[in-house]
Amino acid sequence: MNNIKEKLKNLPLLPGVYIMKSADGEVIYVGKSKLLKNRVSQYFHSNKVSGKVRAMVDNIADFEYIVTATETEALVLECNLIKKYKPFYNILLKDSKQYPYIKVSVQNEYPKISFVRKIANDGAKYYGPYTGGSARETIDVVRKVFKVPSCNRVFPRDIGKDRPCLNYHINNCSAPCSGRISKEEYKEVFRNICEFLDGKTGEIERQLKAEMKIYSENLEFEKAAQVRDKLTSIAALKEKQNIIIPGGGDRDVIAAAFDGSNADLQVFNIRGGKLIGRKEVHISYLLSETPQEVFAKFLVQYYMDAEFIPAEILINTEPDDKESIMEFLAEKAGKKVELRVPQRGPGRDLIKMAADNAVRSLDERTGLFAKKEEENRPALEELSSALGFSMPIRRIEAYDISNTAGHNSVGAMAVLLNGVPESSLYRFFKIKTVVGANDYASITEVIERRLKHGDDEGFGSLPGVIFVDGGLGHCNAALAAMEAAGKRVPVFGMVKDNFHKTRALITPDGEIIELSDKAFSLVASLQEEVHRIAISYHRKLENKEMSRSALDEISGIGPKKKRMLLRAFGSVKNIKSASVSDLAACGIGVKSAEIVYKYFNE
Numbered sequence: 001m002n003n004i005k006e007k008l009k010n011l012p013l014l015p016g017v018y019i020m021k022s023a024d025g026e027v028i029y030v031g032k033s034k035l036l037k038n039r040v041s042q043y044f045h046s047n048k049v050s051g052k053v054r055a056m057v058d059n060i061a062d063f064e065y066i067v068t069a070t071e072t073e074a075l076v077l078e079c080n081l082i083k084k085y086k087p088f089y090n091i092l093l094k095d096s097k098q099y100p101y102i103k104v105s106v107q108n109e110y111p112k113i114s115f116v117r118k119i120a121n122d123g124a125k126y127y128g129p130y131t132g133g134s135a136r137e138t139i140d141v142v143r144k145v146f147k148v149p150s151c152n153r154v155f156p157r158d159i160g161k162d163r164p165c166l167n168y169h170i171n172n173c174s175a176p177c178s179g180r181i182s183k184e185e186y187k188e189v190f191r192n193i194c195e196f197l198d199g200k201t202g203e204i205e206r207q208l209k210a211e212m213k214i215y216s217e218n219l220e221f222e223k224a225a226q227v228r229d230k231l232t233s234i235a236a237l238k239e240k241q242n243i244i245i246p247g248g249g250d251r252d253v254i255a256a257a258f259d260g261s262n263a264d265l266q267v268f269n270i271r272g273g274k275l276i277g278r279k280e281v282h283i284s285y286l287l288s289e290t291p292q293e294v295f296a297k298f299l300v301q302y303y304m305d306a307e308f309i310p311a312e313i314l315i316n317t318e319p320d321d322k323e324s325i326m327e328f329l330a331e332k333a334g335k336k337v338e339l340r341v342p343q344r345g346p347g348r349d350l351i352k353m354a355a356d357n358a359v360r361s362l363d364e365r366t367g368l369f370a371k372k373e374e375e376n377r378p379a380l381e382e383l384s385s386a387l388g389f390s391m392p393i394r395r396i397e398a399y400d401i402s403n404t405a406g407h408n409s410v411g412a413m414a415v416l417l418n419g420v421p422e423s424s425l426y427r428f429f430k431i432k433t434v435v436g437a438n439d440y441a442s443i444t445e446v447i448e449r450r451l452k453h454g455d456d457e458g459f460g461s462l463p464g465v466i467f468v469d470g471g472l473g474h475c476n477a478a479l480a481a482m483e484a485a486g487k488r489v490p491v492f493g494m495v496k497d498n499f500h501k502t503r504a505l506i507t508p509d510g511e512i513i514e515l516s517d518k519a520f521s522l523v524a525s526l527q528e529e530v531h532r533i534a535i536s537y538h539r540k541l542e543n544k545e546m547s548r549s550a551l552d553e554i555s556g557i558g559p560k561k562k563r564m565l566l567r568a569f570g571s572v573k574n575i576k577s578a579s580v581s582d583l584a585a586c587g588i589g590v591k592s593a594e595i596v597y598k599y600f601n602e
Contacts, residue, residue: 003062008044011037015074016067017081020089022390023061027085032078036065056089059390072324072331079300086461088391091285091297100135102127104194110155110176110183111190113142119307126307127197130277141233142196145204146189147174156183166551169559170566171226199272201234208234249273250310253347255354256298256317257362258291264362265298266354270310280357282365284418296320299339300328309333314342316351369420376419379518386513387490387505393464394418398494398526399446399478400469402534406437408541411446412534415463416526427459428537440477443468447481451489466491469527472510479508494527551575554599561588565596576600 016036020029033039043057068074082090103116107123115135119126130138143150151165155176164180167173174181174189181189196204208231215224253268267279281302285294296319303309309329319325322339329337342348377392384393396416403409409431415422429449434441447466453459466482466489468474475493482491492505495512505513505523515523550572551562568586569575575583575596583593 004044004060007063008037008041011040011065012067013037014067015069015071016065017074017077019064019066019081019085020056020060020087021062021064022059024390027081027087028059029056029087029089030078030081030085032071032074034071034074036067040065070324071321072327075296075300075321075324075328076304079297079304082297082301083304086394088394091283091289091294100130102130102135102139102197104190104197106190106194110186113139113148113190113193115139125194125197134277138197138237141237142193144172144233145196145208145230146193147172148189148193149173149176151177153177166559166562166566170563199274205231205234249312250308251312251314252310253314253350253354254299255315255351255358256291256295257355257358258294259362259366261285262362262366263291263294263298264358264365265295266358266361267302268350268354270350278357280361282369290320291317292320296322296325299325303329303332306332309337311335312338312340314347314351315339316341316355372420373418376522379522380419382516383519383522386515386519387465387492389464392418395461395463396465396467396526397450397463398467398469398530399443399450400527400530400534401431401439401442401446402531402538403431403437403442404538404542406435408538409434409437409442410534410538410541411442412530412537413446413450414526414530414533416522419522421526421529425459426533428533430541439470440473443470443474443477444481444484447478448485451481451485451487454487462487463489465489467494467505467523467526468492469494469531471495472506472508475506475508494523496527550600554596556595557588557592561592564588 013035015032015034017030017032018036018040019027020031022028031039040063043053043060066077068077101116101119103114104125104127105111105114105122106125116126142148150167150173153162158177159179160177162177164173164175164178168175168178168180174186176186192204208227212224212227212231215221215227249270250272251270253270254265256263256265261284263283263285265281265283267281268275269277269279281298283294283298289297295315295317299319309332311333313329318341319339326337326339329339340347342351380392384391387393394417398414398416399411401409401411411429411431413427413429415425417425427450429446431442431445433445447468450459451462454462466478468478468491471493475491478491478493482489492507492513495504495506504515507513551557551565557565564587565575565583569578578597580590580593580597583596584590588596
């Protein structure tokens with residue numbers, strides 16, 4: 001403490017960032033201030049600090065500081081250091097997932113449309129962000145309307161190597177694989193797709209209506225019905241992207257609700273006057289920050305890596321250092337950016353809608369998640385202590401492997417945040433490099449792939465500890481992956497007893513760590529959860545593979561009859577349960593119906 005007293009005397013009355021450290025050198029808090037001397041001294045000299053602040057101060061063994069030229073520089077440096085160290089006492093973004101985008105690889109000779117969670121500087125066009133299942137739904141509509149491939153073939157490499165698949169025969173793909181569409185025509189299709197994703201749907205709708213009219217006049221009612229279904233899909237998609245602001249415009253609408261230690265922030269993304277997505281972010285702040293401080297830190301962290309920043313951001317809370325934040329945003333965006341609390345008109349209505357959602361979500365989350373965190377806190381503290389951690393482990397990841405005799409081998413990752421399962425952060429891996437049933441090699445591959453993502457927002461921050469389902473061999477396989485990735489995360493194997501319950505943890509050195517009843521219950525539930533999701537994902541792949549290949553295996557049933565069956569029944573599952581008469585009624589004939597029925601039932 002004497003060392004701290006001496007440092008406090010020498011603190012300058014200048015803007016900068018301060019870094020609090022524990023006795024073992026761990027960074028436990030990062031803050032910024034307009035006047036370093038005044039702010040840092042308050043922690044140690046004030047009698048009015050809250051219990052949470054006092055708990056942090058009791059853990060401070062040393063601190064460092066960095067002087068900056070301006071308050072804006074301090075703002076940005078604070079954000080970068082928080083991202084780097086992830087200090088225990090700084091605000092935590094509980095929902096750190098990266099929201100999905102639609103990627104159109106227009107830079108390629110043969111473009112593709114795909115679902116991604118990370119924007120890269122690769123020349124492609126990105127649309128979004130989207131929420132819920134709207135990104136995948138939009139991609140499905142695009143593929144249906146524009147008949148672009150959904151397979152993994154690479155063009156032009158794979159052109160002419162195979163016959164068109166079933167999608168071509170049911171008019172869902174233009175089959176570039178067999179040269180049925182030229183490269184120029186294919187690129188023109190993707191130019192139209194980009195216009196469609198930009199919200200310019202009028203031209204494609206006019207084309208489809210004209211096409212449907214021609215089919216109807218020629219009495220080709222089946223083809224007319226297919227075009228009608230495309231128009232219906234476009235209309236349903238447009239219905240979900242309601243016009244918000246007359247005259248268009250790009251803006252973000254951000255509203256926050258606070259309860260003293262938790263916050264919920266709703267971010268509405270409006271592009272071209274349309275609400276295209278909504279993000280929801282949950283924050284826990286352990287110290288006595290004001291709502292204005294928390295909101296300021298959120299804005300900087302949120303926009304630090306943003307691909308696009310609109311010229312106007314509507315907010316319901318005036319942040320601390322508003323002018324510095326606007327300066328930071330303008331520098332990032334390359335244009336003037338205004339932070340504004342609207343008092344009237346459509347902007348006020350938007351903020352009210354976002355704020356109402358924030359209040360409702362915070363009430364629900366604090367009622368459920370805070371209760372679960374409080375219930376699991378003793379178990380988490382006992383587990384952390386048993387593993388040698390001085391503070392409760394914030395994030396725990398558990399891994400398991402599932403396969404059937406080595407076929408369709410998969411890995412799964414389950415996550416505990418503050419002792420509570422966070423399903424939005426669960427991830428799944430198809431095993432790529434391992435042949436056969438080899439759990440050790442599979443664990444090594446999965447851990448290596450996860451660690452390559454590091455603190456990537458699609459995965460969230462690196463864990464404080466990793467558990468693998470299994471014993472010493474599984475534990476050492478994970479350790480090998482750790483060393484290969486150049487990362488240092490403690491790893492333990494979850495050892496089961498005769499009742500297949502996790503009673504202890506094992507280190508890579510073979511040391512057995514016995515668990516208390518509460519810690520055992522927490523680890524056992526995590527082990528069951530990761531085992532459950534691994535098996536579910538494996539079964540999903542097995543069923544998908546079976547459905548995809550089942551009709552192709554039936555001798556005597558060609559593309560035309562496959563198409564008729566799928567149109568009539570919708571899925572292989574429904575075809576399997578149909579009677580001979582039902583099968584024949586779709587137009588394939590009694591003989592073919594009997595072949596299909598026997599294939600699935602005998």
